[in-house]
Amino acid sequence: xxEVKHIxxxxxxxxxxxxxxxxxxxxIPNGKSVAILGKSGSGKSTLMHAMSGLDRPxxxxxVIDGRDILKLKSKDVDAFRAQKMSFIFQSFFVQAxxxxxxxxxxxxxxxxxxxxxxxxxxxxALSAVQLLDKKKSRARDLSGGQKQRLAIARAIVNxxxxxxxxxxxxxxxxxxxxxxxxxxxxxxxxxxxxxxxxTHDEDLARKCDxxxxxxxxxxxxxxxxxxxxxxxKKVMG
Amino acid sequence: xxxxxxxxxxGRSLRQAKTRTLLTSLAIGVGAFxxxxxxxxxxxxxxxxDAIVKSNTDVREVVVTKQTDETAVQEYDPDTAGLSLxxxxxxxxxxxxxxxxxxxxxxDQITEVEHVDSVTPNYSPQVNYITADGDNEFVxxxxxxxxxxxxxxxxxxxxxGELADDQIVLNEDYAEALGFASPEDAVDxxxxxxxxxxxxxxxGSPEAKDVDFTVVAVSSESGLAFRSQGSLLIxxxxxxxxxxxxxxxTAAYNKFFIASVLVDDPENAGLVKTELENQGYSxxxxxxxxxxxxxxxxxLLGILLGFGAxxxxxxxxxxxxxxxxxxxxxxxxxxxxxALGMSGGDVGKLFTFEAAWIGFLGGGIGAxxxxxxGTIANPYISDALGLGDIYLxxxxxxxxxxxxVILIIISILAGIFPALKAxxxxxxxxxxxx
Ligand SMILES: Nc1ncnc2c1ncn2[C@@H]1O[C@H](COP(=O)(O)OP(=O)(O)O)[C@@H](O)[C@H]1O
Ligand SMILES: [Mg+2]
Numbered sequence: 001x002x003e004v005k006h007i008x009x010x011x012x013x014x015x016x017x018x019x020x021x022x023x024x025x026x027x028i029p030n031g032k033s034v035a036i037l038g039k040s041g042s043g044k045s046t047l048m049h050a051m052s053g054l055d056r057p058x059x060x061x062x063v064i065d066g067r068d069i070l071k072l073k074s075k076d077v078d079a080f081r082a083q084k085m086s087f088i089f090q091s092f093f094v095q096a097x098x099x100x101x102x103x104x105x106x107x108x109x110x111x112x113x114x115x116x117x118x119x120x121x122x123x124x125a126l127s128a129v130q131l132l133d134k135k136k137s138r139a140r141d142l143s144g145g146q147k148q149r150l151a152i153a154r155a156i157v158n159x160x161x162x163x164x165x166x167x168x169x170x171x172x173x174x175x176x177x178x179x180x181x182x183x184x185x186x187x188x189x190x191x192x193x194x195x196x197x198x199t200h201d202e203d204l205a206r207k208c209d210x211x212x213x214x215x216x217x218x219x220x221x222x223x224x225x226x227x228x229x230x231x232x233k234k235v236m237g
Numbered sequence: 238x239x240x241x242x243x244x245x246x247x248g249r250s251l252r253q254a255k256t257r258t259l260l261t262s263l264a265i266g267v268g269a270f271x272x273x274x275x276x277x278x279x280x281x282x283x284x285x286x287d288a289i290v291k292s293n294t295d296v297r298e299v300v301v302t303k304q305t306d307e308t309a310v311q312e313y314d315p316d317t318a319g320l321s322l323x324x325x326x327x328x329x330x331x332x333x334x335x336x337x338x339x340x341x342x343x344x345d346q347i348t349e350v351e352h353v354d355s356v357t358p359n360y361s362p363q364v365n366y367i368t369a370d371g372d373n374e375f376v377x378x379x380x381x382x383x384x385x386x387x388x389x390x391x392x393x394x395x396x397x398g399e400l401a402d403d404q405i406v407l408n409e410d411y412a413e414a415l416g417f418a419s420p421e422d423a424v425d426x427x428x429x430x431x432x433x434x435x436x437x438x439x440x441g442s443p444e445a446k447d448v449d450f451t452v453v454a455v456s457s458e459s460g461l462a463f464r465s466q467g468s469l470l471i472x473x474x475x476x477x478x479x480x481x482x483x484x485x486x487t488a489a490y491n492k493f494f495i496a497s498v499l500v501d502d503p504e505n506a507g508l509v510k511t512e513l514e515n516q517g518y519s520x521x522x523x524x525x526x527x528x529x530x531x532x533x534x535x536x537l538l539g540i541l542l543g544f545g546a547x548x549x550x551x552x553x554x555x556x557x558x559x560x561x562x563x564x565x566x567x568x569x570x571x572x573x574x575x576a577l578g579m580s581g582g583d584v585g586k587l588f589t590f591e592a593a594w595i596g597f598l599g600g601g602i603g604a605x606x607x608x609x610x611g612t613i614a615n616p617y618i619s620d621a622l623g624l625g626d627i628y629l630x631x632x633x634x635x636x637x638x639x640x641x642v643i644l645i646i647i648s649i650l651a652g653i654f655p656a657l658k659a660x661x662x663x664x665x666x667x668x669x670x671x
Contacts, residue, residue, distance in 0.1 A: 049665055052576075054575075054576060074580075075582075078578045081578035082577060085578075087576050089668060093570075093572075093668065097253040098249070098253075107577045107578070109238050112238065
């Protein structure tokens with residue numbers, strides 16, 4: 001369970017202060033897929049960074065499985081991310097010069113998975129996105145859709161409980177995007193992992209169990225949540 | 238991340254930028270090459286100097302002369318008038334050279350000095366000739382005393398400990414001139430030395446005598462020996478006997494220019510030298526001779542090491558530059574790794590190991606090439622300098638490894654700044670795409 005409590009993130013100082021996220025709260029149960037929907041610049045990525053401990057908002061708590069990750073030491077947050085979370089970005093961020101195998105192996109190395117156990121995991125992840133035959137190819141030789149599938153393999157290889165995807169299909173055409181989405185949702189469903197998709201794409205958001213509409217740093221509305229804790233807090237909007 | 242994985246990833250990053258890695262390593266390689274060669278040259282030079290000294294002098298020996306103020310006008314002294322260096326040749330040479338003879342009184346006095354084991358005057362009798370068959374007589378340019386502590390190389394035969402009073406060590410030139418087919422043939426043969434007694438007043442035909450010696454060894458030409466090489470060597474007693482025979486009754490009798498002092502321990506040579514100088518003698522230890530040679534070697538070594546250090550210094554900036562650019566180029570990679578949970582410290586280590594790899598590569602290539610080049614060049618250098626089978630470049634494995642290790646450390650130090658930059662990089666900034 002991810003509990004986001006009163007997160008506020010501002011940029012700049014004094015007169016130039018810009019509030020990117022303003023007192024946002026919500027709760028995501030384990031195993032749900034949630035879309036964070038909003039226009040460009042509305043603060044979706046900022047929210048995701050805060051939820052994953054990549055960023056430290058000025059106020060609020062992010063409680064995952066009972067622990068406030070914003071209070072952890074940076075080393076522990078790193079270890080937490082390495083063990084529990086994964087990311088998929090709009091621009092893939094695969095290492096062009098490295099083989100698909102080495103790309104996928106990276107999170108396992110970071111999580112200190114012994115070498116003997118890596119091979120099987122890497123190959124399973126590559127199989128899941130149907131890239132096993134490209135194991136030895138360099139990532140730069142892949143098409144855009146294949147690169148994002150590789151990124152998914154890298155994201156799922158260490159079997160994370162929480163998967164963050166920031167505009168995962170933003171750089172892909174609808175057909176390849178659809179394939180990529182299927183891989184993502186399949187993993188989440190099979191594993192019972194929590195999937196948080198940041199997007200401005202209504203069609204993608206519709207595939208999720210729940211959605212949070214965000215506008216100018218505040219939650220406009222939510223749908224698909226059993227109880228709607230965020231509705232009450234939305235007074236500030 | 239495990240260190241082994243970091244090292245592997247660091248190596249892979251470098252392989253992906255082969256040209257840049259190689260060029261950066263090149264500068265450090267030049268440094269490694271120069272430093273390795275200079276160290277080998279220094280080692281070889283010192284060994285060579287050491288060998289020279291061991292082949293020519295005894296480290297326990299202090300050579301003593303008695304020197305007056307050379308520039309001062311000398312009073313005529315009929316006692317020294319007949320004495321000159323090498324003894325025997327009459328003339329005023331001694332007085333003008335500013336050297337006073339060492340007398341038996343001096344020798345007794347020197348013997349009393351602490352740490353002195355023995356004092357032997359330098360008998361170098363001016364004999365007439367040497368012959369093997371009685372017909373062919375050859376001038377003896379130098380007849381010296383044999384010292385067991387001086388290392389000689391022999392073409393044939395050998396000397397076990399001291400030389401007996403009826404034994405002689407020839408050199409190859411004399412062995413050949415005296416008619417022996419080979420140095421081996423000369424060993425155990427008898428040669429005769431003829432000496433003439435000097436006269437103070439001319440009384441007609443001078444008295445002369447023949448002394449027989451058995452050849453025990455023939456010394457060979459060595460790149461090291463400059464004192465013993467040209468000399469025929471006999472025992473101190475035999476030399477004294479000949480010397481006394483030649484000079485007895487003349488002004489030169491029992492007066493010597495050089496005395497050889499044997500010290501109880503080489504450590505005390507300096508002490509004895511100081512004491513002797515206090516007493517008005519002039520003294521020279523083996524270390525004095527070696528010191529001059531070593532200063533020369535060290536200056537040369539210092540210059541070469543300076544060039545090497547300069548190359549290393551240049552390469553330090555090369556490494557900083559390369560690694561800094563690499564960090565800038567790979568911000569996204571760094572950001573991703575951090576997003577995936579890699580700690581800043583591990584990211585720093587990744588770049589540190591890359592710098593270490595560069596140092597290892599450059600150091601290894603440079604030092605390796607130096608060893609190969611030096612090993613190939615050694616015979617040619619020795620040939621050109623006439624050192625015989627002595628090599629001037631001596632590669633100590635530990636020194637070569639040390640050079641590489643130190644260059645790795647220097648590379649790591651050079652990589653600290655870029656590595657720090659990488660470790661502090663903000664992943665959100667790094668992953669921003671717009
Ligand atoms: N480092 C920053 N400094 C200043 N403003 C920023 C910074 N990062 C993001 N912002 C601003 O915060 C707002 C939210 O950004 P972001 O979360 O990236 O939006 P989205 O992902 O919804 O497009 C934007 O207006 C953006 O300009
Ligand atoms: Mg965004």
